[in-house]
Amino acid sequence: MEKAMVVLGTHDLSRVEKTVKYIDKIFKHPSYKSDTRENNIMLLKLGGKDNWHFKGQPIQLPTSEKIINDKCSVAGWGFTESNKHTVNDLRVVDVCIINQDVCKKESSGLPANVICADKGLCKGDLGGPLVCNGTAVGVASFYKNEVCDGPNVYTDISKSLTWINKVLKK
Structure with missing residues (x-):
């Protein structure tokens, strides 16, 4: 079975050779409900210790709950x-x-x-x-x-x- 992968730091999917990373582990939210899609979120642990060739800036996570009107x-x-x-x-x-x-x-x-x-x-x-x-x-x-x-x-x-x-x- 082929390992799942993600693409990082590219805008063009036809040029992804150095930006592909394989997924080592999936962390599904423990309260995920497939029938309602409640808690539909997971984290991925990416493999590889080589240089990632990631030129972009990671997107920040929120630090607390807040109302979004932006x-x-x-x-x-x-x-x-x-x-x-x-x-x-x-x-x-x-x-x-x-x-x-x-x-x-x-x-x-x-x-x-x-x-x-x-x-x-x-x-x-x-x-x-x-x-x-x-x-x-x-x-x-x-x-x-x-x-x-x-x-x-x-x-x-x-x-x-x-x-x-x-x-x-x-």
């Missing part, structure tokens, strides 16, 4: 429209955070501990970051009715900080 952005290589195709160049789009009550009306069965945005996700983007003011505040979890027209739902990273810090200390 303009944010999402990035990914997923589909650009429903039923279309993926892209090789990383796409970034600005998004606006949606009030939870509005989001609940649009997405029935909304799990706890999520942030909603108006757009930005499509097939192939799940697991990517929701970034506000240089901080990763969410992880792309799902989008309405599996079509790419919002609202989009992100797992709120700040609600998992205790678990994240516990895993990082190991």
Whole structure:
């Protein structure tokens, strides 16, 4: 079986030879519920002791829980429209955070501990970051009715900080 891998520090998927890292271990959130997508977050331990050739700056994690009212952005290589195709160049789009009550009306069965945005996700983007003011505040979890027209739902990273810090200390 082929080992799973991630790509770091590139904007172009056609040029990833030095940026591929294999995943050594997966840490799934202990309270993850696949049926509701609650706590839909995991950490990956990457392998390799060689130089990473990472030219970018890591995205910072939040240090505490806070209400987000900022303009944010999402990035990914997923589909650009429903039923279309993926892209090789990383796409970034600005998004606006949606009030939870509005989001609940649009997405029935909304799990706890999520942030909603108006757009930005499509097939192939799940697991990517929701970034506000240089901080990763969410992880792309799902989008309405599996079509790419919002609202989009992100797992709120700040609600998992205790678990994240516990895993990082190991």
